[in-house]
Amino acid sequence: MNHAYDVLVIGTGAAGSRAAAAAKRNRLSTAIVDHRSYGGTCPQRGCDPKRVLAGIAEIYDDASRVNGKGLTGEVSLSWKDLVQYKNTFTTPVPEQVESSLKEKGIDTYHGTASFIDPNTIKVGEHQLQAGKFVIATGASPASLPIEGSEHMITSDDFFELEELPDNLLFVGGGYISFEFAHLCARLGKNVTIVHRNRHVLEGFDKEITNKLVEHTKDLGVTIHTSTEVQSIEKLTSGKFQAYVRKFDHEHELTADLVIHGAGRHANLKELGLESIGLEYSKRGVPVNHNFQAIFHPHIYAAGDAAETGLKPLTPVAGEEAERLSRHLIHGEEQTPISLPVPSVVFTYPMLASVGITQQEAKENDIPYEVQSRNISDFFTYKRTDGPSAYVKLLINPFTDEILGAHFLSSYASHLINLFSFAMYKKATKQDLQQMLWAYPTPESDIPSMF
Numbered sequence: 513m514n515h516a517y518d519v520l521v522i523g524t525g526a527a528g529s530r531a532a533a534a535a536k537r538n539r540l541s542t543a544i545v546d547h548r549s550y551g552g553t554c555p556q557r558g559c560d561p562k563r564v565l566a567g568i569a570e571i572y573d574d575a576s577r578v579n580g581k582g583l584t585g586e587v588s589l590s591w592k593d594l595v596q597y598k599n600t601f602t603t604p605v606p607e608q609v610e611s612s613l614k615e616k617g618i619d620t621y622h623g624t625a626s627f628i629d630p631n632t633i634k635v636g637e638h639q640l641q642a643g644k645f646v647i648a649t650g651a652s653p654a655s656l657p658i659e660g661s662e663h664m665i666t667s668d669d670f671f672e673l674e675e676l677p678d679n680l681l682f683v684g685g686g687y688i689s690f691e692f693a694h695l696c697a698r699l700g701k702n703v704t705i706v707h708r709n710r711h712v713l714e715g716f717d718k719e720i721t722n723k724l725v726e727h728t729k730d731l732g733v734t735i736h737t738s739t740e741v742q743s744i745e746k747l748t749s750g751k752f753q754a755y756v757r758k759f760d761h762e763h764e765l766t767a768d769l770v771i772h773g774a775g776r777h778a779n780l781k782e783l784g785l786e787s788i789g790l791e792y793s794k795r796g797v798p799v800n801h802n803f804q805a806i807f808h809p810h811i812y813a814a815g816d817a818a819e820t821g822l823k824p825l826t827p828v829a830g831e832e833a834e835r836l837s838r839h840l841i842h843g844e845e846q847t848p849i850s851l852p853v854p855s856v857v858f859t860y861p862m863l864a865s866v867g868i869t870q871q872e873a874k875e876n877d878i879p880y881e882v883q884s885r886n887i888s889d890f891f892t893y894k895r896t897d898g899p900s901a902y903v904k905l906l907i908n909p910f911t912d913e914i915l916g917a918h919f920l921s922s923y924a925s926h927l928i929n930l931f932s933f934a935m936y937k938k939a940t941k942q943d944l945q946q947m948l949w950a951y952p953t954p955e956s957d958i959p960s961m962f
């Protein structure tokens with residue numbers, strides 16, 4: 513069946529749903545398509561289910577630490593119960609998202625979209641034409657040049673595991689591996705992370721990341737850095753053997769489960785972009801500041817599927833879709849996104865960062881002053897016998913504005929948003945020191961951090 517629309521959006525995640533809603537709100541006939549359940553990664557297979565699991569593990573950790581300090585009775589974590597609780601959040605998502613789109617008057621399609629000409633896509637038996645397209649197809653685990661890579665499970669599979677076996681091996685030392693590793697270690701599992709480069713969690717402040725590495729090792733997690741997984745074999749016992757190489761040394765690691773945490777690539781292969789001459793890379797569709805594909809101004813891209821140089825995170829996907837829509841609907845020229853982009857790794861304590869790192873400041877000859885300190889002995893952390901806490905702040909020596917903030921703290925997810933706002937509003941170190949902060953709170957520690 514043939515249909516024609518003003519706007520056709522591919523992907524129903526944070527970027528796609530927002531772009532479709534904006535188009536329809538502005539009276540453009542709009543359709544949206546997805547080949548998986550509606551709602552995208554974040555609420556079903558990403559941020560939200562991860563946060564539900566990690567959040568319970570944090571409560572468990574806090575309770576275990578204050579046992580005997582007024583709290584009595586053992587608490588324990590159960591994988592089965594965690595998954596069941598997580599499902600109460602994820603199961604309703606597809607129905608909620610699709611009905612909300614339909615209620616707005618957006619036509620919804622199910623199936624894999626692929627271009628057959630620059631203005632037509634095919635979805636099953638449907639041929640859908642549109643004046644403008646939005647590619648918001650997200651990302652999936654990168655295909656790795658590892659023999660036996662099919663034996664790895666993905667983060668999607670991890671969330672659905674009925675049982676969590678005892679020995680877990682994570683390939684890659686990034687967000688996914690660290691977040692899941694902390695959870696699994698607290699569930700009493702033997703966890704190993706193999707990371708090919710010297711520093712894990714690349715892009716975060718190295719000094720603070722090293723503190724997280726120490727803490728992760730204290731939890732019982734084994735971390736191999738400068739070590740590359742070369743092949744994975746399934747043994748007759750049902751276990752897996754990973755052959756790894758560290759410089760010239762090769763050895764084997766055995767596990768019950770090998771989990772992919774080695775990066776994600778944009779979902780673009782199925783879109784037939786070659787047939788319309790649209791070039792892309794594994795990082796996404798290259799776009800201009802209006803989020804239009806180069807040489808194809810009627811095709812826009814946002815979120816994890818767009819190559820914008822920004823981190824593939826949910827708030828970024830939403831902001832890109834918002835700006836894209838302003839150009840697509842009203843023709844308003846957009847400026848590159850210059851908002852600070854805070855990011856949190858939901859380990860416990862959490863690692864969080866906004867702005868530049870000390871390494872970036874040095875590499876780019878950016879003048880800075882640095883305040884770096886262990887804040888574990890502050891009342892905030894002592895009262896709950898909290899895990900260790902560190903802060904590093906980079907300050908512009910001429911204006912006293914904040915250039916970067918980096919935390920390892922059980923309150924990092926709150927502190928980082930506050931520093932992000934301070935950077936957005938160009939607040940100075942003095943502004944933050946002069947504020948009256950409600951006491952005693954993690955924020956009332958701020959004046960003492962400088």
Ligand SMILES: Cc1cc2nc3c(=O)[nH]c(=O)nc-3n(C[C@H](O)[C@H](O)[C@H](O)COP(=O)(O)OP(=O)(O)OC[C@H]3O[C@@H](n4cnc5c(N)ncnc54)[C@H](O)[C@@H]3O)c2cc1C
Binds near residue numbers: 562624649651824
């Ligand atoms: C385990 C995990 C944890 C994460 N945690 C966080 C976090 O804590 N905070 C944070 O900010 N970010 C987090 N992220 C990243 C965040 O989930 C993504 O940045 C965000 O979801 C991207 O949104 P999107 O709209 O670009 O893509 P998605 O939400 O992935 O949506 C893309 C949609 O397009 C569909 N699609 C793809 N190809 C086609 C096709 N050819 N035809 C039809 N449909 C198609 C897909 O099925 C999917 O539904 C996490 C990611 C993962 C994997």
Ligand SMILES: NC(=O)c1ccc[n+]([C@@H]2O[C@H](COP(=O)([O-])OP(=O)(O)OC[C@H]3O[C@@H](n4cnc5c(N)ncnc54)[C@H](O)[C@@H]3O)[C@@H](O)[C@H]2O)c1
Binds near residue numbers: 656
């Ligand atoms: N809390 C959050 O915001 C959050 C959580 C999870 C995922 N995410 C998003 O999803 C993206 C993907 O997450 P991720 O953890 O898969 O990737 P990542 O990019 O954070 O880290 C993957 C790491 O694996 C290493 N690696 C690649 N191949 C390897 C191999 N063969 N052997 C050993 N190491 C190898 C890479 O050097 C890389 O540093 C992130 O970049 C992030 O944007 C965000």
